[in-house]
Amino acid sequence: xxxxxxxxxxxxxxxxxxxxxxxxxxxxxxxxxxxxxxxxxxxxxxxxxxxxxxxxxxxxxxxxxxxxxxxxxxxxxxxxxxxxxxxxxxxxxxxxxxxxxxxxxxxxxxxxxxxxxxxxxxxxxxxxxxxxxxxxxxxxxxxxxxxxxxxxxxxxxxxxxxxxxxxxxxxxxxxxxxxxxxxxxxxxxxxxxxxxxxxxxxxxxxxxxxxxxxxxxxxxxxxxxxxxxxxxxxxxxxxxxxxxxxxxxxxxxxxxxxxxxxxxxxxxxxxxxxxxxxxxxxxxxxxxxxxxxxxxxxxxxxxxxxxxxxxxxxxxxxxxxxxxxxxxxxxxxxxxxxxxxxxxxxxxxxxxxxxxxxxxxxxxxxxxxxxxxxxxxxxxxxxxxxxxxxxxxxxxxxxxxxxxxxxxxxxxxxxxxxxxxxxxxxxxxxxxxxxxxxxxxxxxxxxxxxxxxxxxxxxxxxxxxxxxxxxxxxxxxxxxxxxxxxxxxxxxxxxxxxxxxxxxxxxxxxxxxxxxxxxxxxxxxxxxxx
Amino acid sequence: xxxxxxxxxxxxxxxxxxxxxxxxxxxxxxxxxxxxxxxxxxxxxxxxxxxxxxxxxxxxxxxxxxxxxxxxxxxxxxxxxxxxxxxxxxxxxxxxxxxxxxxxxxxxxxxxxxxxxxxxxxxxxxxxxxxxxxxxxxxxxxxxxxxxxxxxxxxxxxxxxxxxxxxxxxxxxxxxxxxxxxxxxxxxxxxxxxxxxxxxxxxxxxxxxxxxxxxxxxxxxxxxxxxxxxxxxxxxxxxxxxxxxxxxxxxxxxxxxxxxxxxxxxxxxxxxxxxxxxxx
Numbered sequence: 141x142x143x144x145x146x147x148x149x150x151x152x153x154x155x156x157x158x159x160x161x162x163x164x165x166x167x168x169x170x171x172x173x174x175x176x177x178x179x180x181x182x183x184x185x186x187x188x189x190x191x192x193x194x195x196x197x198x199x200x201x202x203x204x205x206x207x208x209x210x211x212x213x214x215x216x217x218x219x220x221x222x223x224x225x226x227x228x229x230x231x232x233x234x235x236x237x238x239x240x241x242x243x244x245x246x247x248x249x250x251x252x253x254x255x256x257x258x259x260x261x262x263x264x265x266x267x268x269x270x271x272x273x274x275x276x277x278x279x280x281x282x283x284x285x286x287x288x289x290x291x292x293x294x295x296x297x298x299x300x301x302x303x304x305x306x307x308x309x310x311x312x313x314x315x316x317x318x319x320x321x322x323x324x325x326x327x328x329x330x331x332x333x334x335x336x337x338x339x340x341x342x343x344x345x346x347x348x349x350x351x352x353x354x355x356x357x358x359x360x361x362x363x364x365x366x367x368x369x370x371x372x373x374x375x376x377x378x379x380x381x382x383x384x385x386x387x388x389x390x391x392x393x394x395x396x397x398x399x400x401x402x403x404x405x406x407x408x409x410x411x412x413x414x415x416x417x418x419x420x421x422x423x424x425x426x427x428x429x430x431x432x433x434x435x436x437x438x439x440x441x442x443x444x445x446x447x448x449x450x451x452x453x454x455x456x457x458x459x460x461x462x463x464x465x466x467x468x469x470x471x472x473x474x475x476x477x478x479x480x481x482x483x484x485x486x487x488x489x490x491x492x493x494x495x496x497x498x499x500x501x502x503x504x505x506x507x508x509x510x511x512x513x514x515x516x517x518x519x520x521x522x523x524x525x526x527x528x529x530x531x532x533x534x535x536x537x538x539x540x541x542x543x544x545x546x547x548x549x550x551x552x553x554x555x556x557x558x559x560x561x562x563x564x565x566x567x568x569x570x571x572x573x574x575x576x577x578x579x580x581x582x583x584x585x586x587x588x589x590x591x592x593x594x595x596x597x598x599x600x601x602x603x604x605x606x607x608x609x610x611x612x613x614x615x616x617x618x619x620x621x622x623x624x625x626x627x628x629x630x631x632x633x634x635x636x637x638x639x640x641x642x643x644x645x646x647x648x649x650x651x652x653x654x655x656x657x658x659x660x661x662x663x664x665x666x667x668x669x670x
Numbered sequence: 671x672x673x674x675x676x677x678x679x680x681x682x683x684x685x686x687x688x689x690x691x692x693x694x695x696x697x698x699x700x701x702x703x704x705x706x707x708x709x710x711x712x713x714x715x716x717x718x719x720x721x722x723x724x725x726x727x728x729x730x731x732x733x734x735x736x737x738x739x740x741x742x743x744x745x746x747x748x749x750x751x752x753x754x755x756x757x758x759x760x761x762x763x764x765x766x767x768x769x770x771x772x773x774x775x776x777x778x779x780x781x782x783x784x785x786x787x788x789x790x791x792x793x794x795x796x797x798x799x800x801x802x803x804x805x806x807x808x809x810x811x812x813x814x815x816x817x818x819x820x821x822x823x824x825x826x827x828x829x830x831x832x833x834x835x836x837x838x839x840x841x842x843x844x845x846x847x848x849x850x851x852x853x854x855x856x857x858x859x860x861x862x863x864x865x866x867x868x869x870x871x872x873x874x875x876x877x878x879x880x881x882x883x884x885x886x887x888x889x890x891x892x893x894x895x896x897x898x899x900x901x902x903x904x905x906x907x908x909x910x911x912x913x914x915x916x917x918x919x920x921x922x923x924x925x926x927x928x929x930x931x932x933x934x935x936x937x938x939x940x941x942x943x944x945x946x947x948x949x950x
């Protein structure tokens with residue numbers, strides 16, 4: 141053991157500077173290098189998933205089938221979701237966690253660097269496997285990302301590849317989550333007790349526990365699908381005494397916490413950015429932590445609201461309705477606290493702040509439609525329509541994705557040492573914000589007017605809003621190229637960023653005490669927190 | 671005036687949605703759902719006006735560029751925080767009570783006057799009548815002209831096809847003013863039977879029998895359309911639900927004719943078992 145330690149220390153000396161070439165990335169143990177890889181991977185997946193969405197919106201541009209066969213359409217919707225959830229949003233948050241948690245708590249690196257390397261490097265393989273399912277006989281999975289049996293069991297040869305890819309994503313997420321917990325619990329600088337910890341770390345700590353709790357549940361569910369498919373078990377096969385609704389219960393026991401896994405870190409980012417550009421500390425910081433914790437707890441007892449139309453006893457309907465509505469309370473507390481943070485502040489509108497403000501408004505719209513969906517009787521009308529599509533895209537795109545982009549625009553100069561083009565970033569913001577609403581707002585109308593989701597073709601009365609939505613979709617997709625341009629420009633050069641980056645706003649937090657770009661090992665000597 | 675005329679025309683046609691909102695529908699249940707939907711919608715709008723109003727005020731009033739001085743002591747207020755926790759709870763309770771009443775109404779399938787067993791298949795519906803319609807059993811699939819037009823590169827303009835994707839070869843026929851109960855199940859994957867104007871949607875799940883009920887208001891006879899609402903594979907978008915609501919007298923005529931026809935079809939087929947229904 142002692143031996144291992146000393147050799148470890150030796151290699152640390154050796155690795156003060158990054159290794160060169162491919163080895164730096166392949167054998168990366170540095171939190172910044174791994175964070176960078178996560179973020180780049182996530183951006184690539186964002187564009188791949190986005191390309192699928194572009195084909196979907198092109199097909200839905202007008203009624204009739206013009207571009208893709210219904211089977212390919214279903215494959216695209218299914219894989220768009222899987223790629224965006226597991227490939228774009230979740231890895232982006234892990235990337236941000238890798239970069240920022242050690243810097244925010246005053247640590248030199250993540251606690252488990254080799255596991256960190258492993259958890260990243262599983263992902264390219266998982267997604268190569270997932271995307272290659274488009275090439276095998278029978279095509280990719282086409283039963284929706286929710287994988288409901290018996291439909292998902294009709295998947296062709298790609299079925300075991302899909303299941304294995306999901307297992308790999310789960311393993312990666314769990315390792316990432318363990319790393320976050322161990323780092324936060326053990327490597328905080330002296331004096332930084334939990335209540336002094338930045339909100340981003342708090343949101344990630346809670347998210348990490350959610351991940352550890354639910355990813356094994358998903359793994360169990362898909363393994364049962366696998367044995368139903370290949371080993372003649374009947375977990376979900378009614379003819380063999382199984383229960384297809386059981387899958388939905390297990391899936392959504394994973395699936396509902398999963399949606400909070402995709403939004404809680406964004407809450408954390410917004411809670412960092414709003415105080416900075418309001419030049420005022422976060423309002424009700426402690427209640428923010430309690431709110432995140434309550435949302436996390438409630439996320440485990442609301443899964444039934446995805447399944448009202450599948451038939452449920454009245455008592456269960458009432459329970460899930462009320463528990464779901466209850467989530468509006470801590471979520472409301474968060475929105476009110478953010479608003480109070482801006483109240484009597486001194487607001488300036490740099491790109492991260494713009495995205496944070498858009499998040500505040502547009503995530504709230506997703507919250508309102510969520511509240512409407514919680515009301516069981518009307519859910520019977522909304523369920524499985526474009527109203528649901530509009531709801532969760534409002535929460536995930538101007539919610540989670542805008543949160544990620546706000547975070548990137550906030551910390552990018554700290555990472556690269558260069559300021560980026562504010563003009564280009566603001567253009568990206570306005571184009572994204574306008575087009576995202578043109579894209580998703582009309583989908584509320586479509587759903588209420590009766591258009592089911594997951595259909596490749598529709599009755600002609602839905603033509604107009606679909607065309608508007610598609611135009612918004614193309615505009616949103618194209619706007620994201622600007623994001624990549626801003627990031628690449630900032631990596632290549634630009635005005636030198638100071639340690640504070642946002643000098644005018646005096647951001648607080650340990651990451652701003654480090655020079656920009658931050659040194660390879662963040663804090664070799666732990667800072668003392670007052 | 672013109673609007674009223676258009677509204678009336680739509681009303682006479684099928685009470686369908688106006689293109690951006692839920693249809694008020696033609697059953698007691700759908701009226702309840704519409705009212706509840708609008709009530710919750712307006713509560714959300716009211717909350718949004720207040721919350722967004724405060725945000726916009728802050729964005730305009732407290733700008734750095736206008737020389738706003740931050741009040742760095744404004745970081746906590748137990749009083750305010752209690753208020754904005756309690757008030758939402760009260761609003762939610764106000765929403766939950768009417769909702770709970772409608773749930774109880776929806777689930778009360780007692781005293782139905784006509785039961786129909788609805789079975790989902792990839793990709794069509796089977797309707798088997800019980801009670802007064804005992805013996806009637808048929809499949810309902812996408813109408814032929816829609817089916818031609820919906821093929822990839824068909825070259826047929828969907829707008830030229832009447833009721834594109836919302837038309838079937840043989841609709842479900844039900845009487846108005848009658849409590850109709852559907853017993854839903856499936857032979858393969860999960861489907862969902864949905865007619866927005868009835869406020870009626872339920873999943874059809876293999877191995878399960880789900881129930882739903884509706885009573886179409888007398889005087890609202892006509893054709894009502896819906897679609898399968900649960901992804902069920904390749905042709906999920908192409909298995910519409912069409913219901914032909916007739917007066918009880920017209921329904922009885924139709925049912926008698928159907929039963930007679932079914933009897934006739936069964937009679938000569940003494941040798942092989944009756945497979946007519948399965949072929950369809």
